[in-house]
Amino acid sequence: MPEWNADVLDSLELRSQRLCLRRWEAADAQAVERIMADPRMTEFLPLPRPYTRADADAFVTGAGARPADAGRLELAITAGGAVVGAIGMSLPSTDRPAGIGYWVGSDHWGSGYATEATRALAEFAFAHGVHRIGIQADIANLASIRVALRAGFRFEGVARLSRRSQHGLADHAILARLASDSGAPVPPTWPPPPELSDGTVLLRPTRPEDWPTVHAESTNPEALRWGFFETAMPERAAVERSRVAGMNWLVGRSVDLLLCDAETGEGAGGINLRWVGPPDVLGIGYGVLPQFRGRRFTSRALDLVAAWAFEHTSIVRLELGCKADNVASARSAERAGFVRDGRLASRLRNPDGSYSEEISFARVRPAT
Numbered sequence: 001m002p003e004w005n006a007d008v009l010d011s012l013e014l015r016s017q018r019l020c021l022r023r024w025e026a027a028d029a030q031a032v033e034r035i036m037a038d039p040r041m042t043e044f045l046p047l048p049r050p051y052t053r054a055d056a057d058a059f060v061t062g063a064g065a066r067p068a069d070a071g072r073l074e075l076a077i078t079a080g081g082a083v084v085g086a087i088g089m090s091l092p093s094t095d096r097p098a099g100i101g102y103w104v105g106s107d108h109w110g111s112g113y114a115t116e117a118t119r120a121l122a123e124f125a126f127a128h129g130v131h132r133i134g135i136q137a138d139i140a141n142l143a144s145i146r147v148a149l150r151a152g153f154r155f156e157g158v159a160r161l162s163r164r165s166q167h168g169l170a171d172h173a174i175l176a177r178l179a180s181d182s183g184a185p186v187p188p189t190w191p192p193p194p195e196l197s198d199g200t201v202l203l204r205p206t207r208p209e210d211w212p213t214v215h216a217e218s219t220n221p222e223a224l225r226w227g228f229f230e231t232a233m234p235e236r237a238a239v240e241r242s243r244v245a246g247m248n249w250l251v252g253r254s255v256d257l258l259l260c261d262a263e264t265g266e267g268a269g270g271i272n273l274r275w276v277g278p279p280d281v282l283g284i285g286y287g288v289l290p291q292f293r294g295r296r297f298t299s300r301a302l303d304l305v306a307a308w309a310f311e312h313t314s315i316v317r318l319e320l321g322c323k324a325d326n327v328a329s330a331r332s333a334e335r336a337g338f339v340r341d342g343r344l345a346s347r348l349r350n351p352d353g354s355y356s357e358e359i360s361f362a363r364v365r366p367a368t
Contacts, residue, residue, distance in 0.1 A: 006068035031083035035105035152183035155251035206245035213267030302336035
């Protein structure tokens, strides 16, 4: 159990390189009201809108309660004496580990204050006997997930509909740091997501609002013909896939890019990238909406992805495959510089439960 007492927490003040973390005071309500006037602050916080001075007063009063009574330590994050954010830690018990939550005012987004404060509070807790601290962040709250990673917290999974956000219950990423961890920043799984274009097609990270394109690409007759299952992707699955896409660039083994018409920006399909097993081998999947077929969108997109992967990752080999009868898909791969290198019997499932041969293709890193 933690090695502290109520008196230590009641008067706690932590200092880092740029910040002071201290207990809340009644006078801080004015700063909280000002910070929460920005509607962006409530995107992932279930707060009233508009946020009034009475709301700020209630927050500061509640945050100032004795930790031993509230089961939670709440601290103001201050820089140069001014309140810039908040950080809190649920106190561990015999059946519940410690957990940290935080927010920083929009004027200071990108400052690194949240990471610095999280490190300071975590190191205090570990120094006083806490063995594990968790962080939960809405899967679409990429800034919060980045903070956790930079503070040395590792991604462990997703808790479905686990916490309330502004729009109701939402899936949350679970990250944690142990006292035995080094605390070094955890690097993202992938390089920063690209925006690639050759003037005809545009590839960019899939966003939550892109779910109609994701759904249409997976459910049109041609996609179903060459797909694996007899039932189409439900809308909810497309929504979930689009919403988690940003997080996957940080912690996932598989990521999605939206394929767009470069001139209009209209969604035309998708490209999926995934680590497939052997080190430095990347698998690719793709699909294009019917109205964009016949314009070489797929081969252009594959060529852009290959050039990006070889320049910005350690990948030495890109792999993709298609059913033996899918002539259009094979032609797109070859136009993008992928070479046939195998034929696998009974490899890809058909909607009726039978299996087709797969033609495999590969493109390897150019020799230097």
